[in-house]
Amino acid sequence: MPHPGGLIKVLLISHDQALRDRYISLFRTAGYFVHTAGVQFLAITLRAAANFDVLVLDHTLSQQERKTSVYIAKVLVPQMHTLVLHSSGGDNGADLAVDSRKGVPVILEAVAELVGPPPLGYV
Secondary structure, three states: OOOHHHOOEEEEEOOOHHHHHHHHHHHHHHOOEEEEEOHHHHHHHHHHOOOOOEEEEOOOOOHHHHHHHHHHHHHHOOOOEEEEEEOOOOOOOOOEEEEHHHOHHHHHHHHHHHHOOOOOOOO
């Protein structure tokens, strides 16, 4: 559920800083607010700002890291949606899982499916 004013907040977790930077550009261009972090900072980030609408877990995380991250998110912020981006299958308990190799449109469609499209005119 978007916050007042329609801002939809995405938290992206990835090991790869270059990928995090690309995701920032991707989500901001699409009209979402995005924050990124390494997996080791997930719980700290959620405790500090538990107002994210969707958690996106990148394919650079191991299957166990994705599974643990989904669990942590569900415990700390039960209302937050979870999306796993993978390249080899497995949803790890997430609300939705998509093959990241299918490209940017599929990733953005998955986020919109979970939390809705970004507000018009936000970009």
